[in-house]
Amino acid sequence: MFDRLAGLPLLVESYDFVRLTGGERSTTLLRLHGGGFRGLGEDIMPSDADHDAFEAMTDLPLAGSWTLVEFLDALATFDQWGGVEPEFGDFARPFRNWVFESAALDLALQQAGVSLGDALGRSPRPVRFVNSFGLGEEPSVDGVRARLELYPSVGFKLDAAPAWTRGIITELAGTGAVRTVDFKGRYGLEVEGDFAPVYEAVVELLPEALIEDPHEAFVSVLPAERIAYDAPIKRAADVGATRTVNVKPSRIGGIRPLLELYAHCESNGVVMYGGGMGELGPAREQVQLLAALFHPDAPNDVAPPPFNLPEPIPGLPTSPLEVSSPPIGFRLK
Structure with a gap:
């Protein structure tokens, strides 16, 4: 490409x-x-x-x-x-x-x-997206529920913490909206607290959710088909036997390796979803466009930036994000 x-x-x-x-x-x-x-x-x-x-x-x-x-x-x-x-x-x-x-x-x-889609010979489709955040030092599902009241079609990618109790995870399961649980276990950070009960409850109570970047100590007890990797994925060679990857253009850092990664995953049946890194402006629309071209139906962590405000606000786009014919350039609108 x-x-x-x-x-x-x-x-x-x-x-x-x-x-x-x-x-x-x-x-x-x-x-x-x-x-x-x-x-x-x-x-x-x-x-x-x-x-x-x-x-x-x-x-x-x-x-x-x-x-x-x-x-x-x-x-x-x-x-x-x-x-x-x-x-x-x-x-x-x-x-x-x-x-x-x-x-x-x-x-x-x-x-x-020309638009990026035209240049690559690909047509964009509506993008499913998730809202990504943590549940706080004293975990609460209130933030998830408040967003669901305004945007019932939006899913969630949530940052796990040892403070998550079985009761919290049961409440999350009741929403039916958790698509990914991110354990952030691949950043070389010291593990603080006991994650074992959290992994056990997530596997049991959120059976449809991806488990992103699990800590190495727990990989062997997790269902392989549910494991996804984010932090380790910088090039196509990093994919290995991984079945699902989070593709973050900023982390990959270049057009050439990004397109090589897309091609590798498509050729080898590796499931992809997209991720942003705190973009506030055009770069968020760029990762949304890439998701529309390469993995529109995945739980893409590319929600419009206002979803990341501390409190939900009305009037935002819903998921899936409608994508009309993008204009010329590397942009969604």
Whole structure:
């Protein structure tokens, strides 16, 4: 699929930044300008210091006439962090690379007058999405119920915690809306508390839910068909014998490895669903578009950003997210 995009002409005349703010979070929008068009990419680093440093980078060697593949290859030759070590070290470097690559893809497609779906020969379909959050230090299902009252078709991807009791999990089962339980067991973090009763109750009481990133100590006692991996998946080679994967473009960090991962999963019958990383603006629509093209019927963690506000608000899109014919570029609308 990358061959369909590699030769797209790309003219970059200038670039600038815009800070986006939503709730307690900020992101930085990179805007590439060329030929009367504007390509967009979004930096999802969590701290204002990261965004300040990024927006201070005013002399990046981005201007020129390129093909898309030439531009992507050039990204590897310069410092994308302005001499500042990213907060999370090498783990974060793909996040920044994706900002540049997604903006370049958006601009190149606009200059060519085609949408991403047209360029890849794929048609988007309505996207199922889930709302992702934790249940609090003293777990409560109230947040799930409040959202279901407004949006009964929306499912949930919930962050498990040792404080989850069998009673809480029974309440969650009663909603019929839990699609994924994320144990966050693949980030190299020390396990605090006893997760064993939580795993046991999730397997028994939420039999339809995926179990994402389980801790290694519990993998052998879990149903293999329910295990999904997120944090370890950065390239097609990482999939191995995994049956279900969460595809996060920011974590993968590049168009080429992303398309290789999609192709590998489709060829080998690996189930995919999409994930975001706290995007507030265009990047959330970009991951929604990718979900619409590659795995629309999965429990995609790509809910519109207002779903992540502490309290639910009315008037948001419902699931599945309707997708009309996307406009030219790497964008949903």
